[in-house]
Every structure is written in structure tokens, then in C-alpha cells.
Amino acid sequence: MVKNRECFRYRLAAVAVAVLLLCLGLGHPASPSSAGTARSAQRLREHRKMLWMPRFSRDFPAQVRPPADFFETFFSAGWHGRRAGEICSHELLVRLRGELDESSARNFFARYDLNVIKRIPRIDIWLVTGSEMPSSVFGHRLGQDSDVLWFEPNGRVHTSGIIPDDNFYQAQQWNLRLIGLPEAWVFTTGSADPIAVIDTGVDLDHPDLAAKIWINAGEIPANGQDDDGNGYVDDVHGWDFVHGDAVPQDDNSHGSHVAGIVAAHTDNAIGIAGVAWQSSIMPLKALNSHGDGTWADVAEAIIYAADNGAHILNLSLGGEESSQTIEDAVSYAHSQGCLLMAAAGNNEFQPAPVEYPAALPGVLAVAATMEDDTPWSYSNRGPEIDVAAPGVDIFSANRSGSYYLNSGTSMAVPHVSGLAALIWSLQPTLTADQVAHAITSTARDVYTPGWDQRTGWGRIDAQAAILHLVQPRIDIVPDRPSILVGDESATLTTTITYSQSQPVPDGLTVTFIVTLGNVSPQATATSGGQVTTTFTSTESGQAIITASVGPGFQDALTLTVTPRCLYLPVTLDQWSGDPG
Ligand SMILES: [Ca+2]
Ligand SMILES: [Ca+2]
Ligand SMILES: [Ca+2]
Ligand SMILES: [Ca+2]
Incomplete structure (x- = not known):
């Protein structure tokens, strides 16, 4: 029963992904490359987002396959390019379709000249490394492997705030x-x-x-x-x-x-x-x-x-x-x-x-x-x-x-x-x-x-x-009623104002914590003091989302995520009359 429900949920996800891809125009071959840096970065953001979705499955319709230039764009903009500092250049995080034991996983990754560094417990994600910088050809091959659910480069995180460039x-x-x-x-x-x-x-x-x-x-x-x-x-x-x-x-x-x-x-x-x-x-x-x-x-x-x-x-x-x-x-x-x-x-x-x-x-x-x-x-x-x-x-x-x-x-x-x-x-x-x-x-x-x-x-x-x-005030507001159905997302707008008259500075980092689902952990406020983030969840339940700019300066909201289809258990306690 549970399994069927999972299947149903995946099918729903597949349809949602297909619709989203069609809306974004990613199902079509990319236009010839006059791609400037900004456009490249935009595409990279889109691609990174897509990586989180189970879209490399054989079960999916052909139009949700990655566009022809997907890996090229990904690796050139995201891997070799100016965001290099954000990425561990020789490491990938990979989720496989099935659960493999360590030695089977090692054998699997060996086909791509990748070595297993470790498996992250509970979420079954493998951290692997390759001696050579993966190329777009490599990425394309890995992405086409039906045993790979998704993969992404291992990224770097750092504390928020201003980092001066002094070399010590x-x-x-x-x-x-x-x-x-x-x-x-x-x-x-x-x-x-x-x-x-x-x-x-x-x-x-x-x-x-x-x-x-x-x-x-x-x-x-x-x-x-x-x-x-x-x-x-x-x-x-x-x-x-x-x-x-x-x-x-x-x-x-x-x-x-x-x-x-x-x-x-x-x-x-x-x-x-x-x-x-x-x-x-x-x-x-x-x-x-x-x-x-x-x-x-x-x-x-x-x-x-x-x-x-x-x-x-x-x-x-x-x-x-x-x-x-x-x-x-x-x-x-x-x-x-x-x-x-x-x-x-x-x-x-x-x-x-x-x-x-x-x-x-x-x-x-x-x-x-x-x-x-x-x-x-x-x-x-x-x-x-x-x-x-x-x-x-x-x-x-x-x-x-x-x-x-x-x-x-x-x-x-x-x-x-x-x-x-x-x-x-x-x-x-x-x-x-x-x-x-x-x-x-x-x-x-x-x-x-x-x-x-x-x-x-x-x-x-x-x-x-x-x-x-400064006594900043933080307000976090969703763009919709507080109940989300299925995999609906909510756009959250966080506004920071000061009790003092100073303008909110550029670069103020807002940290988000969620009790359920996903929202990017940090975002930087624009000079107007606003940050927009997206909340998504594939699980049902109550999500408390806290936005904070430092200890004691925070605001929280609660969203309820409900399943798209409710399974109402019906029990026949008694039977009276003639079934006739
Ligand atoms: Ca003098
Ligand atoms: Ca003097
Ligand atoms: Ca100095
Ligand atoms: Ca003390």
C-alpha cells in the first residue's frame, strides 16, 4: 500500500517536473550560444535546481531528459568557471537508484573512474572523487546511467558576513x-x-x-x-x-x-x-x-x-x-x-x-x-x-x-x-x-x-x-495561505527593517532553518532589506520556518503540507440487512 502511494507520488512528481520543464523551455534544445555570463549563471541556477529532481529515470517521458547542452553548461559555468571557489572540484555527491552495499557501490563507481570517499548515512548519498576533473562528456555519461538518480558537485559552505581579502x-x-x-x-x-x-x-x-x-x-x-x-x-x-x-x-x-x-x-x-x-x-x-x-x-x-x-x-x-x-x-x-x-x-x-x-x-x-x-x-x-x-x-x-x-x-x-x-x-x-x-x-x-x-x-x-x-526587525511572509497541497511550493518574502533610521546594508545574510522540507539555508538581502526564498517539501506535516539575522533577531512562520490525495480508511464495523 505504502509502496503504491510512493509510486503515485513519484508519478505526480514526474508530471510536475515535465510541466515545469516545458514551462521553462528546457525540454527543447538550447538556442545557439550567445550566452553571456548572466544567462549562463541563470541557466546554472535552473540546472542546479533541476538536479534535485528524480528526472534521470527511464520511466520519465523523453521530453524531460536533460537538454543537449545541459552538462556542457553545467560544467563550464558551474565547475570550471568563476564559481570554482564554491565547488570542491574533484568531488561529486551521487544518489543511486537502488541501495548498494559498499563493495557494490565501489564497483559501480569504478566504471567511471570514481573512488568512494564515504556514504552519508540515512540519506544514502555517496561522496565520490575522481582523479581527473570530470568533463562534460563524463557528466553526460553519468547522467544517462539509469542507476543514477541524481548527482551534483560537492559544494562549499562558509560563515556569513564580510570576508576581507587580506592574505593571512x-x-x-x-x-x-x-x-x-x-x-x-x-x-x-x-x-x-x-x-x-x-x-x-x-x-x-x-x-x-x-x-x-x-x-x-x-x-x-x-x-x-x-x-x-x-x-x-x-x-x-x-x-x-x-x-x-x-x-x-x-x-x-x-x-x-x-x-x-x-x-x-x-x-x-x-x-x-x-x-x-x-x-x-x-x-x-x-x-x-x-x-x-x-x-x-x-x-x-x-x-x-x-x-x-x-x-x-x-x-x-x-x-x-x-x-x-x-x-x-x-x-x-x-x-x-x-x-x-x-x-x-x-x-x-x-x-x-x-x-x-x-x-x-x-x-x-x-x-x-x-x-x-x-x-x-x-x-x-x-x-x-x-x-x-x-x-x-x-x-x-x-x-x-x-x-x-x-x-x-x-x-x-x-x-x-x-x-x-x-x-x-x-x-x-x-x-x-x-x-x-x-x-x-x-x-x-x-x-x-x-x-x-x-x-x-x-x-x-x-x-x-x-x-x-541596530535592533533589526524581521518579518517572514508566505505568498499563499498556510496550507500547501502535495509538492506545491511557497514563496517566502523576508523583510528586514531597522528601528534606527539607517538603511539595511548590502550583504546582510539571512539564515533559514526548517523543521520539514527545504529552503535554501542562507540568502543575502538586497539593499532594500528583502530576501525571497522558496519553500518546498515532499513530506507532509507541519513546517516551522525560521528566518534570522543573528541570535535573538528572528521571525518564524508555520506552513502545513498535506498529501495531494487523502487515503481515508473505511472500516465496516457491522453489517446490517441483506446484501441482496
Ligand atoms: Ca610644524
Ligand atoms: Ca603641534
Ligand atoms: Ca591588510
Ligand atoms: Ca562568566
């Missing part, structure tokens, strides 16, 4: 992905406002930093005059408080590493990506070539930053004892609307208390966490800790124009500084305390539940921080 980004910068920056960068990559890096200086000639160094517009370089009257002669690129000159060149590497994390030249095809792409770096050298400095120099650097247009002060430094001078400098910068963040400290004898200035009120104290969000064992702890950020094996700039790995709470701080810059670029009217709150209140709780003295409110989460700022 994918291999080395796990830290940026971990804190949700690709998703945050869709909304903002920052503004040009400077971030003060109070440190050992910055490599002013580094290929990933040189173009990012702050320029003091009011100062004429090298004329021996304090043109802008700020008390510093020729301070075009900040100041070196250690040597008392206008060249805050890094002679240690620590400052370049920190500067690279916060705002390296990003998406420039070289080196690394930074957290805040657009921000400029105000290098203020207050630490010498050994990484040591004095409270006097640090305090003066803080005041310089506050007076010369920096609202974010990165202090990847600390001392065990406080000083009135540093407290006064911090208070002054705070009164000028600055947000200061500092390193908790790296003491090998743990537990060790939070260092200064991180331990001061009005300074965000940053602890370091590992790739798995556990606290770094050397990271200082205490009641002053506000947040944590990645700080171990961080890849960033070296002073000689190169790059290196470094670890410490110093490396954690610039992640937070960069996030502050992203937040402020979206909402410039926020106060420093509001920016700090946006960071701490959206941090991901790690280590022990709730605030804890090793990770504070948790590891920073740029995606969550930006989404909470």
Missing part, C-alpha cells in the same frame, strides 16, 4: 571570526576617527599600517613650528613621549602588534585584517624599546589623545601600583568624553590582581581568553574585570614590516577598542559609558555563569553588540 585572514585570524566581526562588518567597518594607541610606538612604514596613521591636519610637518599651538612641534603623526620628538616610531614591536589588531589596513589583499577598518591610528609612544615607561609619559599621552581628537584610548599596558598622576589623567580624559580601555595584566604567578590603569574607575579592564573561550591562565583577575577578548596566539604586525604571533592581555585590549570604534561609527551620539555598556551587556557569558572575576561579563561579541544597537 583565513589562515591566521581566528580571533576576528570568533568575536563575530564578519557579521558586524556588514553593518559598519568604522569611521576615520582616530584610536590612540598608547604604547611602544607604531611602525610608521609598515605596509599594513602606514596608510592608517593619523594625520594632524593642523600641523605643518618639519618646519620647527607648533603650527596648531597644541604644545607639540611638528606633531603630524602623534608624539614620542619617551624621546620627546615628533616621530613615534616603534622600536619594540608591541605597539605595532596592538595597532595591527585594532585597525590594520584591511581588505587591501595583503597581510592582516583589523577590527576597525576605517579608523586611523594615533601613535603615542610612552613605552621604550624594552616595553617600559613611566606614569608621567603615559599620563601625558592620555591627555594628548583627549585633547587632539581621539575618543578611544587603547592602553595595552599596566603597573602594579597606581599613581595620583595617572588617576588624574584618566579622570581628565573621561571628562572629555573618552573611552579608555586597559590590559588586566599578565602575571605568571596567579592569581594576581588587576593592574593599573585597568583597575581604575572609568577604565574598561580587559582580560584575555583562548580560542575556546576559556580564560588565559596568565590573565590577571579581580572585581575590576569588565570583559574578555581573545589574547592568545594573536597574529598581527611586527615593526619590521612583517607579522608575528603574540599573546597577552595587551592583545585582548585592541579587540575591544576596535569594537568601540565600530559601535561609535553607527551611533556617534552615544556617550563613552553607553559604548562601554553596549560592549559589556552583549558580551558572551563564558567561564562560570554570569559575571566572573576572570572574564568579567564575558568574551566580547561584535555581532551581538551591533545587532543590539
Whole structure:
């Protein structure tokens, strides 16, 4: 009985496919190739869609066979062409008509010089590989084999969001992905406002930093005059408080590493990506070539930053004892609307208390966490800790124009500084305390539940921080009543709007989850904030479809899929009268 019903369903599917193919005009030979890229891509999309249907069966009418140029188009546009990055070039996923055991399947695929990599359990799909790039001739042969139900190239999937092209980004910068920056960068990559890096200086000639160094517009370089009257002669690129000159060149590497994390030249095809792409770096050298400095120099650097247009002060430094001078400098910068963040400290004898200035009120104290969000064992702890950020094996700039790995709470701080810059670029009217709150209140709780003295409110989460700022609203609406019959499809329109007045950015990724049936797992919103997707199901039941742009920002709808023919069981309980 069940089998018959399956057959009936397949026949229905066959008719539906035939109608669809005829509607699309795919049953006819393709017109001579003047096919431009767009048309090619369109055909590829159609073909990919068709691949999911059981249309290579012998039982199907001749007109639903693939058009003559099907495989040629498929392999040239989809396999060898510009979408190559989306496809595992030597791998196919194949569904066979019958269920074969492993050795029979190996024999079957050997006829096509394909080796079995594995079978995906439950859904009976084989992952196979060929030593040679399959050609259109090959594809045609495989497609014509009546034992093959369908096949498709093994595709690649990736996280959503903006992927910068810097060549070390994918291999080395796990830290940026971990804190949700690709998703945050869709909304903002920052503004040009400077971030003060109070440190050992910055490599002013580094290929990933040189173009990012702050320029003091009011100062004429090298004329021996304090043109802008700020008390510093020729301070075009900040100041070196250690040597008392206008060249805050890094002679240690620590400052370049920190500067690279916060705002390296990003998406420039070289080196690394930074957290805040657009921000400029105000290098203020207050630490010498050994990484040591004095409270006097640090305090003066803080005041310089506050007076010369920096609202974010990165202090990847600390001392065990406080000083009135540093407290006064911090208070002054705070009164000028600055947000200061500092390193908790790296003491090998743990537990060790939070260092200064991180331990001061009005300074965000940053602890370091590992790739798995556990606290770094050397990271200082205490009641002053506000947040944590990645700080171990961080890849960033070296002073000689190169790059290196470094670890410490110093490396954690610039992640937070960069996030502050992203937040402020979206909402410039926020106060420093509001920016700090946006960071701490959206941090991901790690280590022990709730605030804890090793990770504070948790590891920073740029995606969550930006989404909470923007407060997107998501509405998912079907194009038809909520009941689908048989294999009917529904078009779902998802609209994203902001409570803020900003337009929805290009490239915002909407993720779909279904409890039954199919819908493409991700789609990218157009600049109008809309995404259209198609829902289909070959099974009956209730499908809950959730559209989300990030944790907590989602909408769901329910569709009911019913069989096309209902089999109503009829039971004769009793028989009365004469059957006559
Ligand atoms: Ca000056
Ligand atoms: Ca000058
Ligand atoms: Ca770069
Ligand atoms: Ca915690």
C-alpha cells in the first residue's frame, strides 16, 4: 500500500517536473550560444535546481531528459568557471537508484573512474572523487546511467558576513571570526576617527599600517613650528613621549602588534585584517624599546589623545601600583568624553590582581581568553574585570614590516577598542559609558555563569553588540495561505527593517532553518532589506520556518503540507440487512 502511494507520488512528481520543464523551455534544445555570463549563471541556477529532481529515470517521458547542452553548461559555468571557489572540484555527491552495499557501490563507481570517499548515512548519498576533473562528456555519461538518480558537485559552505581579502585572514585570524566581526562588518567597518594607541610606538612604514596613521591636519610637518599651538612641534603623526620628538616610531614591536589588531589596513589583499577598518591610528609612544615607561609619559599621552581628537584610548599596558598622576589623567580624559580601555595584566604567578590603569574607575579592564573561550591562565583577575577578548596566539604586525604571533592581555585590549570604534561609527551620539555598556551587556557569558572575576561579563561579541544597537526587525511572509497541497511550493518574502533610521546594508545574510522540507539555508538581502526564498517539501506535516539575522533577531512562520490525495480508511464495523 505504502509502496503504491510512493509510486503515485513519484508519478505526480514526474508530471510536475515535465510541466515545469516545458514551462521553462528546457525540454527543447538550447538556442545557439550567445550566452553571456548572466544567462549562463541563470541557466546554472535552473540546472542546479533541476538536479534535485528524480528526472534521470527511464520511466520519465523523453521530453524531460536533460537538454543537449545541459552538462556542457553545467560544467563550464558551474565547475570550471568563476564559481570554482564554491565547488570542491574533484568531488561529486551521487544518489543511486537502488541501495548498494559498499563493495557494490565501489564497483559501480569504478566504471567511471570514481573512488568512494564515504556514504552519508540515512540519506544514502555517496561522496565520490575522481582523479581527473570530470568533463562534460563524463557528466553526460553519468547522467544517462539509469542507476543514477541524481548527482551534483560537492559544494562549499562558509560563515556569513564580510570576508576581507587580506592574505593571512583565513589562515591566521581566528580571533576576528570568533568575536563575530564578519557579521558586524556588514553593518559598519568604522569611521576615520582616530584610536590612540598608547604604547611602544607604531611602525610608521609598515605596509599594513602606514596608510592608517593619523594625520594632524593642523600641523605643518618639519618646519620647527607648533603650527596648531597644541604644545607639540611638528606633531603630524602623534608624539614620542619617551624621546620627546615628533616621530613615534616603534622600536619594540608591541605597539605595532596592538595597532595591527585594532585597525590594520584591511581588505587591501595583503597581510592582516583589523577590527576597525576605517579608523586611523594615533601613535603615542610612552613605552621604550624594552616595553617600559613611566606614569608621567603615559599620563601625558592620555591627555594628548583627549585633547587632539581621539575618543578611544587603547592602553595595552599596566603597573602594579597606581599613581595620583595617572588617576588624574584618566579622570581628565573621561571628562572629555573618552573611552579608555586597559590590559588586566599578565602575571605568571596567579592569581594576581588587576593592574593599573585597568583597575581604575572609568577604565574598561580587559582580560584575555583562548580560542575556546576559556580564560588565559596568565590573565590577571579581580572585581575590576569588565570583559574578555581573545589574547592568545594573536597574529598581527611586527615593526619590521612583517607579522608575528603574540599573546597577552595587551592583545585582548585592541579587540575591544576596535569594537568601540565600530559601535561609535553607527551611533556617534552615544556617550563613552553607553559604548562601554553596549560592549559589556552583549558580551558572551563564558567561564562560570554570569559575571566572573576572570572574564568579567564575558568574551566580547561584535555581532551581538551591533545587532543590539541596530535592533533589526524581521518579518517572514508566505505568498499563499498556510496550507500547501502535495509538492506545491511557497514563496517566502523576508523583510528586514531597522528601528534606527539607517538603511539595511548590502550583504546582510539571512539564515533559514526548517523543521520539514527545504529552503535554501542562507540568502543575502538586497539593499532594500528583502530576501525571497522558496519553500518546498515532499513530506507532509507541519513546517516551522525560521528566518534570522543573528541570535535573538528572528521571525518564524508555520506552513502545513498535506498529501495531494487523502487515503481515508473505511472500516465496516457491522453489517446490517441483506446484501441482496
Ligand atoms: Ca603641534
Ligand atoms: Ca610644524
Ligand atoms: Ca591588510
Ligand atoms: Ca562568566
